[in-house]
Amino acid sequence: PPEQLPLDPAKKTLVVLGSGWGSISLLKKLDTEDYNVVVISPRNFFLFTPLLPSCTTGTIEHRSIMEPLRHIIRHKKRAVKYYEAEATKIDVDRRVVKINDFSDIKGNVSETEVPFDYLVVGVGAENATFGIPGVRENACFLKEIGDAQQIRKRVMDCIETATFKDQTEEEKDRLLHMVVVGGGPTGIEFAAELQDFFEEDLRKWVPDIADRFKVTLVEALPNVLPMFSKALIEYTEKTFKDENISVRTKTMVKKVTDKNIEVEATQADGSKVKENINYGLLVWATGNAVRGVVRDLMGQLPAQKNSRRGLAVNDYLVVDGTDGIWALGDCSATKYAPTAQVASQQGNFLARLFNSMAKTQAVEEELRRLDQQLQASTDEAEKAQLTAEINAKGRSLSKVKQLSPFEYSHQGSLAYIGADRAVADLNWFGGAISSATGGELTYLFWRSAYVSMVFSLRNRILVLTDWLKTKAFGRDVSRE
């Protein structure tokens, strides 16, 4: 890495919360020469979430989709400070963030405050459970790298326990029943990866479970993948049927215990029937909820009174009711879906905004200096030259100040649905062509689209190597 400029007390302090899609896109494009940047996040890496479902079965190894934050900040022009901690409170009046180190190893100091001039909140969201009893205690989520590792272990644990000596038939069926709640893209992609694992590897290495292993997807609404077109929803449901994944739509989970879920299914005649479904592994993927630190911030601001899904922001992503605080990604509430695509475009936008704010300030300072020179000058030729310079600088100032509001450009939605297939709703060439496709070609497109999106060259090579390894040797069935 290159030599870096030290922090400069004359520059403004920009504190960035989070190291996800929004904050990292901002950091990558931000000219750190103009600010003292401080990043606070409990996760010292960026996680490429679109490939997280592939880590649950070992199609891709988890470290291949993690990019160390230290690699990213060490390449910036000016040094960037990083604290591995959670922001526990944003104090708007005092302009400080309270931070806590909740990691296993703590020093004498594990709680402190960080002052800011500007603050970007990119802390993402947490898993929604809708207060349904038993979910947090018994289900796995699929949001962080640890979740994928836990699922991978539990799948193999269920399998080894099902094949334990003298295991009862009923217990075998329970242990080998993998239930996924939520038919959004997370639930669909995970169910697909799991069924692939079974068909391509488990069936071969553990033949005794071949007739019993079962994946069921439970969705409260009448269909899965609501953000996709009708044709692709049908294609997905048909593909799942062919792959033997059972899809239970119009079925709402009401309660969870350690071995079963209680559901309420709506029948064709509109009547509701209660049912208990036994499971060995339960994966909960019912979308996003607002994080505590964000809820607390919203509570401090009367302007956020009516916001429910997250921080309400204006067209420039400034948090309503604040000055100098911005929010992006899943913790903000905008008209867009909470996706990586939106968060990363917002991060790029904020980088442009901060870069142009710094340029504006620099030009304004230069203008002040020229003006003072002009006032003091008595030489006509020098005065004319200074006036011309001031005019030119004034024109360039109005140009850098003209930053248009954030606008999202939707590139399309892609989801892997198993058996080498993917669905894609694409929106290209400024929306002029919108195509909805499914099938093997889409799958190839899906893979290449993701490989080209994974940020660093190092990660691209790691992901490609994992795919090749899986093709050549299959997935690893050891439980570690």
Ligand code: FAD
């Ligand atoms: P995140 O990426 O979640 O990052 C939040 C960051 O904040 C993390 O670094 C976290 O550690 C940190 N943080 C948390 N709490 C605190 C705190 N108190 N203080 C400081 N930092 C904190 N979207 C797509 O567009 N395409 C896809 O294919 C896709 N696939 C997905 C697959 C899965 C399995 C999942 C779970 C999501 C997927 N998404 C996809 C959605 C996408 O990941 C999110 O929309 C995106 O991550 C949002 O970015 P973000 O920066 O707001 O939050």
Ligand code: NAD
């Ligand atoms: P989601 O909000 O998209 O879907 C959650 C689903 O769970 C909903 O369909 C909801 O009806 C269902 N549900 C809620 N409560 C339920 C209950 N009690 N019982 C049964 N079903 C219940 O959540 P997600 O799939 O985690 O996605 C979150 C965000 O991340 C979305 O914006 C999504 O677009 C994005 N994402 C995108 C991709 C992709 O593009 N490939 C992949 C993963 C996530």
